[in-house]
Amino acid sequence: MTEKKPVAENVVLVGKKPAMSYVLACVTQFNDGKKEVVLRARGRAISHAVDVAEIVRNKFLSDVKVKDIKISTEEIEGENGEKVNVSAIEIVLAK
Amino acid sequence: MTEKKPVAENVVLVGKKPAMSYVLACVTQFNDGKKEVVLRARGRAISHAVDVAEIVRNKFLSDVKVKDIKISTEEIEGENGEKVNVSAIEIVLAK
Numbered sequence: 068m069t070e071k072k073p074v075a076e077n078v079v080l081v082g083k084k085p086a087m088s089y090v091l092a093c094v095t096q097f098n099d100g101k102k103e104v105v106l107r108a109r110g111r112a113i114s115h116a117v118d119v120a121e122i123v124r125n126k127f128l129s130d131v132k133v134k135d136i137k138i139s140t141e142e143i144e145g146e147n148g149e150k151v152n153v154s155a156i157e158i159v160l161a162k
Numbered sequence: 163m164t165e166k167k168p169v170a171e172n173v174v175l176v177g178k179k180p181a182m183s184y185v186l187a188c189v190t191q192f193n194d195g196k197k198e199v200v201l202r203a204r205g206r207a208i209s210h211a212v213d214v215a216e217i218v219r220n221k222f223l224s225d226v227k228v229k230d231i232k233i234s235t236e237e238i239e240g241e242n243g244e245k246v247n248v249s250a251i252e253i254v255l256a257k
Contacts, residue, residue, distance in 0.1 A: 114249065117251060138253070
């Protein structure tokens with residue numbers, strides 16, 4: 068997996084860590100004054116990103132709403148250099 | 163897992179089967195004249211539902227768009243009768 072896109076400050080990339088680490092990252096961003104935080108995930112981490120969004124707004128910051136959700140397909144390079152399609156999600160949380 | 167909600171005709175519940183079975187279910191609905199098909203999934207099947215939506219619109223029906231995506235939390239009954247929160251997604255595909 069090679070992705071070298073620059074990541075904006077208010078973007079949280081959701082991967083394999085426990086959900087709480089990403090929840091904490093989101094809550095920290097909002098407490099730092101950000102009005103929007105974007106959760107991004109690919110493949111099996113998509114379910115995880117939805118969990119994170121739900122935990123943030125249900126258990127931590129009830130004034131945060133889901134502003135937008137986009138799904139897409141990204142082409143990534145597999146282990147042997149072949150191209151593999153993988154689904155991706157972007158969840159925009161906003162105060 | 164106990165869910166006894168009546169399921170509307172144009173709803174495809176995404177679970178553990180191969181993505182293609184759900185893709186086929188969606189394509190069949192659209193070919194039957196439906197203008198909208200709703201994909202629903204919970205927990206780890208959420209990533210799977212996103213895959214299904216992406217395959218339908220990228221490989222089968224290019225006139226189908228993602229009209230709306232909603233995420234939510236559902237309370238389901240675990241194996242021992244205890245309540246467990248699980249994230250859910252609803253993806254509305256429309257022609």
